[in-house]
Amino acid sequence: MKRLAVRREAVLVVLLLVEMVVMQALSPLFLTPDNLIEVVRQSAEIGLIALAMTLVIITAGIDLSVGSIVGLSVITMGMLWEDARLPLSVAVPLALFAGALMGGFNGALVTVVGIPPLIVTLATMAGFRGIALGMSQARSIRNFPEGFLWLGQGYVGGVPVQVWILAAAALLFHLALTRTAWGRALLSIGANEAATRLSGVPVNRVKIQVYVLSGFMSALAAVVYAAHVSVAKPDAGLGFELTAITAVVLGGTAVSGGEGGVLGTLIALLMVGFLRSGLTLARVPAEAQDMMVGLLLILVVAVDRWSRRSGRE
Amino acid sequence: MSVGVFLVLLLGYFGATPGFLRVENLRDILINAAPLIIAACGMTMVIVAGMIDISAGSALAVCAVVAGLTAKSGAALPFVVLLPILTGALIGAVNGWLVAAARIPAIIVTLGMMSVLRGGVIWWTRGEWIGNLPASFSAVGRGEVAGVPVPVLVATSVVLATALLLSRTPLGRHVYAVGGNPLAAARMGIPVGRVLWLVFVMHGALLGLSALVYASRFSVIQSNAGAGFELLTISAVVVGGVNIFGGQGTVWGSAIGGLLLQVISTGLIFRRVSEYWAPSVQGALVLLAVVADALRTRRAGR
Numbered sequence: 134m135k136r137l138a139v140r141r142e143a144v145l146v147v148l149l150l151v152e153m154v155v156m157q158a159l160s161p162l163f164l165t166p167d168n169l170i171e172v173v174r175q176s177a178e179i180g181l182i183a184l185a186m187t188l189v190i191i192t193a194g195i196d197l198s199v200g201s202i203v204g205l206s207v208i209t210m211g212m213l214w215e216d217a218r219l220p221l222s223v224a225v226p227l228a229l230f231a232g233a234l235m236g237g238f239n240g241a242l243v244t245v246v247g248i249p250p251l252i253v254t255l256a257t258m259a260g261f262r263g264i265a266l267g268m269s270q271a272r273s274i275r276n277f278p279e280g281f282l283w284l285g286q287g288y289v290g291g292v293p294v295q296v297w298i299l300a301a302a303a304l305l306f307h308l309a310l311t312r313t314a315w316g317r318a319l320l321s322i323g324a325n326e327a328a329t330r331l332s333g334v335p336v337n338r339v340k341i342q343v344y345v346l347s348g349f350m351s352a353l354a355a356v357v358y359a360a361h362v363s364v365a366k367p368d369a370g371l372g373f374e375l376t377a378i379t380a381v382v383l384g385g386t387a388v389s390g391g392e393g394g395v396l397g398t399l400i401a402l403l404m405v406g407f408l409r410s411g412l413t414l415a416r417v418p419a420e421a422q423d424m425m426v427g428l429l430l431i432l433v434v435a436v437d438r439w440s441r442r443s444g445r446e
Numbered sequence: 447m448s449v450g451v452f453l454v455l456l457l458g459y460f461g462a463t464p465g466f467l468r469v470e471n472l473r474d475i476l477i478n479a480a481p482l483i484i485a486a487c488g489m490t491m492v493i494v495a496g497m498i499d500i501s502a503g504s505a506l507a508v509c510a511v512v513a514g515l516t517a518k519s520g521a522a523l524p525f526v527v528l529l530p531i532l533t534g535a536l537i538g539a540v541n542g543w544l545v546a547a548a549r550i551p552a553i554i555v556t557l558g559m560m561s562v563l564r565g566g567v568i569w570w571t572r573g574e575w576i577g578n579l580p581a582s583f584s585a586v587g588r589g590e591v592a593g594v595p596v597p598v599l600v601a602t603s604v605v606l607a608t609a610l611l612l613s614r615t616p617l618g619r620h621v622y623a624v625g626g627n628p629l630a631a632a633r634m635g636i637p638v639g640r641v642l643w644l645v646f647v648m649h650g651a652l653l654g655l656s657a658l659v660y661a662s663r664f665s666v667i668q669s670n671a672g673a674g675f676e677l678l679t680i681s682a683v684v685v686g687g688v689n690i691f692g693g694q695g696t697v698w699g700s701a702i703g704g705l706l707l708q709v710i711s712t713g714l715i716f717r718r719v720s721e722y723w724a725p726s727v728q729g730a731l732v733l734l735a736v737v738a739d740a741l742r743t744r745r746a747g748r
């Protein structure tokens with residue numbers, strides 16, 4: 134199992150390198166440090182979400198509500214700051230807490246009530262978005278102070294702040310998944326939930342924690358995103374769930390649960406980011422890029438299925 | 447049939463608002479619900495078979511554009527009706543092949559197809575609206591036969607046809623068997639792959655029909671048509687009591703579910719609730735339906 138995962142990541146790295154060579158041939162502007170850093174910066178918010186999504190999918194779950202959690206947490210932060218006159222140092226933690234709470238709501242419905250995660254998060258995807266739009270009446274909040282915008286626009290040692298945040302989060306997630314009993318519990322729940330329950334793991338508690346984490350990371354992404362684009366809007370994060378899930382699945386995490394890792398997700402995230410950036414430089418329109426990302430997803434999973442089946446026979 | 451009771455309660459609630467229970471308004475609700483109900487019938491088959499399709503909104507946009515462009519080219523009415531249906535069936539055939547033959551999970555296939563189709567339709571139309579549709583085309587969506595609006599007629603026929611197909615034919619029974627337990631179905635000699643493929647093809651064709659009814663109601667077709675339509679369709683099916691794990695449910699439930707969503711959306715306008723809240727109400731309704739279902743099943747299980 135472990136060797137399979139390593140091989141998968143190696144394949145992804147090779148694909149990534151090939152892609153970079155092709156892109157460089159298409160546009161000489163591609164392999165410049167500025168462009169590469171810009172790609173990683175653009176991917177950082179969805180990356181934060183995709184890290185947690187990896188864990189959710191490893192437990193054989195899914196979270197379609199992450200994009201709406203981004204919208205509701207960011208507008209919560211904005212309204213606490215502008216309407217309730219709270220300083221951002223209070224509003225930001227409260228927004229993160231709100232995100233975690235939304236994730237907890239998902240998790241409770243999945244575990245305690247026993248509704249499939251696809252349905253729960255499909256419903257809360259609509260629900261959270263509606264609350265965000267309704268309570269703000271679809272207005273945008275701007276004029277955040279410089280200190281806050283630094284989170285999404287500043288640099289530390291020549292590297293954008295959100296890239297540091299993503300790197301730190303990725304390291305934590307990787308260690309949690311591969312080095313702790315909690316990580317092993319996640320993999321085991323995804324592989325066989327009933328057996329894991331019998332072996333004494335508090336399955337429900339672990340699954341709720343995973344959804345809380347997904348909500349929290351979405352809220353974190355929301356805060357970084359607001360600082361990045363200098364505005365808090367209730368429709369922020371629209372469609373983030375699809376890009377995040379694409380990165381996770383492309384990265385080799387099985388949708389049926391039980392296997393996968395955050396490194397694959399990160400490499401796949403960069404693959405999609407570089408692909409889009411290269412195609413943009415080559416003047417390929419955004420909608421054609423969407424088509425290619427969709428095809429890439431189907432193709433990679435098809436090849437993966439095919440190679441596993443032929444390996445077994 | 448708790449969804450039916452719920453519908454009656456809602457009609458009673460919104461009925462208190464002046465004008466809501468007027469014949470014209472109820473008729474508008476039926477017409478507006480028609481595309482959703484048609485698509486929900488196909489989605490019912492997909493979900494009963496244990497599958498899912500989240501590319502439905504993008505497929506609807508592709509078929510609507512095909513319908514509009516065919517109508518504008520001056521083609522005869524049969525072509526205008528058939529081409530979007532065939533396009534939908536073709537999209538369904540590709541999805542079905544990837545699911546049944548290449549054995550990729552349906553959620554991944556249709557997630558990818560969602561981007562491919564939406565990107566494709568915007569690329570194709572360059573994001574421009576299709577306007578100047580001929581009058582004969584609008585007749586499909588706004589016409590009447592013996593006083594009954596065409597969309598309502600089409601939706602009713604589709605509900606009847608799919609209900610008969612699922613309950614009275616060998617194929618229908620196979621769909622339930624495959625969704626209930628694919629391994630057991632295969633052991634019984636049911637061609638699981640072919641059944642799944644056919645389900646996706648039929649669902650695609652119904653999406654094409656839904657797109658035709660939808661597009662011919664308006665004077666322009668937008669390339670972002672049908673955004674979020676997949677969620678609405680799946681919501682209608684789930685509210686209608688179809689088991690999301692497959693194997694159980696009827697198109698009757700889904701049709702009432704679709705009607706219910708339309709009643710709420712029109713009712714909120716009558717109650718002057720800001721439209722921004724509408725998605726929350728839809729989400730809350732889906733949760734209410736599934737929580738009630740889960741609790742009932744649990745009680746029955748004990």
